[in-house]
Amino acid sequence: MITVQELTKRYARTIAVDHISFSVEKGQIVGFLGPNGAGKTTTMRMLTCFFPPSSGTATVAGFDVLEQPLEVRRRIGYLPETPPLYLEMETVDYLRFVGRLKGLSGAELEKRVDYVADRCSVADVKKKLMGKLSKGYRQRVGLAQAIIHNPEVLILDEPTAGLDPKQINETRDLIKGLAGDHTIILSTHILPEVEQTCQQVIIINKGRLVATDSVENLQARARGAETILLEIGARGGELLAPLVQEKLERVTGVSRVRCKQQFDQGAVFEVESDKGRLARGDLARLVVESGWDLNELRPAAMSLEEIFLQLTGSEPAPPPPAEVPAPEVQA
Amino acid sequence: MRSSWIICRRELHSYFSSPIAWLLLTMYSLIFGFFFWNYLANFIVQGMEMQMMGQMTPMNINEQIIRPLLANTSFLSLFFIPMITMRLFAEEKRSGTIELLATSPVRDIEIIVGKWLAATILYCWLLVFAGLNFSFLFRYGHPDWKPMMVGYLGLLLQGAALLAIGTFISTLTKNQIIAAASTFGACLLLWVFSWVSSYDSSTWAQVLSYMSVITHFDAFDRGVLVSKDAIYYLSVIFLGLFFTARSMESLRWRS
Structure with a gap:
């Protein structure tokens, strides 16, 4: 479903992602693991065609991110680190807007809006301005907009960041429930999350691929x-x-x-x-x-934590920050 | 172009569900109303004086009220255009919503046209509110509506052109204040370039003067539709949107 070959992203002076290759099978949930600043978001942005890679290729659902970005984008649902919400809009208007943008219309649009609102438990805030929603609701509205057009591939950048434990569990269950129909890549620096949700793990550190394997194999491999x-x-x-x-x-x-x-x-x-x-x-x-x-x-x-430390040879990933950093869309 | 319309509708929704649109409409109506009242009062006083002195110079509503009023309106727009365009991209870049647009199955140019169209529609509403004043002239007098319409077309074209420039500038920063200030500077410069023609007739002066938006508004204001001037405005629109598209592309490559 997703094939990445030698994907590289260079900024003016630094290399954010350095020749990464991996592939993801259809219907799998893949955990994208790495400390802050490892290049997770950059990789995801290349997969979603937010920006093109400096070199290397990636194909999503058989379409190249450089050659056919529109086809790729049609098949991807993306939840960025900060949910991309227009705070002056009502939830339901926003979901309709995103749905239309992704090509839905008419009765089908209404059906999908109702469905995702239900699925992501945001039905009770449909008529609320999103500026008034709590962090947990915003995150779930973000998830709802990502799945509104029933995409083949879901790319979720730290979907549980900033949620309380109950919401984290709900979100994980939701994500697990979505697997099967959707191929999911989710990034995180919280290890238990990967152990609980994902079948496959991709670990990167400082832009380089450290390991890619199933959770069990990885545990076995690190142990020998x-x-x-x-x-x-x-x-x-x-x-x-x-x-x-x-x-x-x-x-x-x-x-x-x-x-x-x-x-x-x-x-x-x-x-x-x-x-x-x-x-x-x-x-x-x-x-x-x-x-x-x-x-x-x-x-x-x-534990994955130990494997992670062993593989990256770094300090443990810092505890999840209390607040999500300001959205960074670099100019 | 369906996507452009979707984006345009959302932008309009955003303008009108926040105080921005209402504030602009109120301010514009107030200031334009004051202009209108001034010219009208002047016209009436002048008319009465002439009657008292027994002079019978013909007076003309079109020439003495509508024309100078439209010229002033075109100047007034300079102050409002930055306030319309400043948020178009700057706000999306700051809040991160640009990531949603840029990863949706929509071409960059469709996003840009949608946003610019929304700005132009809001600007049209400003013109409509200003135009309400003219209905009094038609109620109590007999102005010629055709030159007025041409003048209005000129206002619309000039506004659309400056809005395209503002849209471009909004992609350059995520700070709305900076976007507004630079847009205002650019608009003002394009306005005053025409001054050089009054004392200089070298090639440079001619080029500068040709670049000025006001040089091309003159004919519209007189009620004359000159294709050269219309083409000037259309090319500024095209250029502005073209640069916006390039800027968005470079945003993708650099970020």
């Missing part, structure tokens, strides 16, 4: 081996951690054992093993056969 958390309880007696550790190390496939925590009645071990699940079974058997209690045995999933 499987890590298992094992909590063992001593049945009545005392547990000698070094002894246990030694026993665990002897299990086939185990490469390293570390005692993470020790308390009166047991201990927690972190066991690294080669890929595959065999080690887990052997570990469980060993524990039980040795007469200990197996309190917990689970794979220690690496």
Whole structure:
């Protein structure tokens, strides 16, 4: 659905996006991840034909962004970082305006306006001036205008920025619900969002592509081996951690054992093993056969945060800002 | 051109749902009303004086009221045009809504024509409100309506041309005040260029004087439709919109 090859955007002195290539399959939700200023918005603006790339190509739904920008734009719904609202308009007038601009008219237009207002839960503010809407409503009106013409591709620039936790969940559910019919790219610097919403992740940093893969693969890849958390309880007696550790190390496939925590009645071990699940079974058997209690045995999933840090080698992404910065349409 | 009309309608909606349009209409009507009242009073006093002195110089409403009034109107427009055009692009750039327009399946030129058209329609409303005053002349006198219409056409063309320049200037900045001030400067310059012709007749002076909007308004004001002058205004409109399109394109490449 979307193919990007060697896409580059140069400003006067800096390179905002540096030879990025990736592709997105139809119906997928892709998380576009990176710290602030990594080039997410720039890439999205090139995909939406807001401005042309300096070099490289991108095709959306089979149309080239440079050669046939109008065809591309017809198939894209775009929610910029700041929802592009005319504050002196009523919500419903605004949705009609955007609908007309995207080629809808007549009864179909009214139907779509009602549908998206309903879908994005803005039906109750239809007759309100948008200048009077709260941040959450503005964001949802922005989302409503993006999907009004039922586009094949949705590009959402930080769709949950500035929302409260409840609204964030609603918006995520909404986005998930839209997948399937639509191919969605959403940018964010909030990692759990990607883990919860997306199937595929594209990580960029300083304009360069760092990784692109499915969420699970990425976790596995960053880890290389499987890590298992094992909590063992001593049945009545005392547990000698070094002894246990030694026993665990002897299990086939185990490469390293570390005692993470020790308390009166047991201990927690972190066991690294080669890929595959065999080690887990052997570990469980060993524990039980040795007469200990197996309190917990689970794979220690690496959070995207850790992967992100590992891949970008940078400080963690700053917490989501309380306020969205002023819209920057550079002259 | 359907898209242009959609954009034009939204712009008009924006003008009339904010105080801008109403404020401009009020100010314009007030000032024009004052002009009208002045010329009319002058005309009446002059007429009475002539009667008392027994002179029978023919008096003419067209020549003594309408013509100077239209000339003043064309000057008055200079002050209003920047206020109409300043927000066209500057505001969209500041609020980020330009991103919506620029990523919609609409050609740049359609956006530009739509916005310029909305500005011109608002300007027409100013002229209409001013024109209401003339109905009194027709009620109590018998002015010739044809030269007046030509004069009005001239006002419209001159306004549309300056609005095109204002539209262009509005794309250059995201600050409305700067857009308004520069537009006013440009309009005023185009106005006073004609002065050089009064003391200089070199080629340069002729070129400058030809560039002036007022040089070309003269004939319209006299009620004479000269194609050369109409073509001048049409080319300024074309040039203004052309530059706006280039400016938007460079906006895309640079930003």
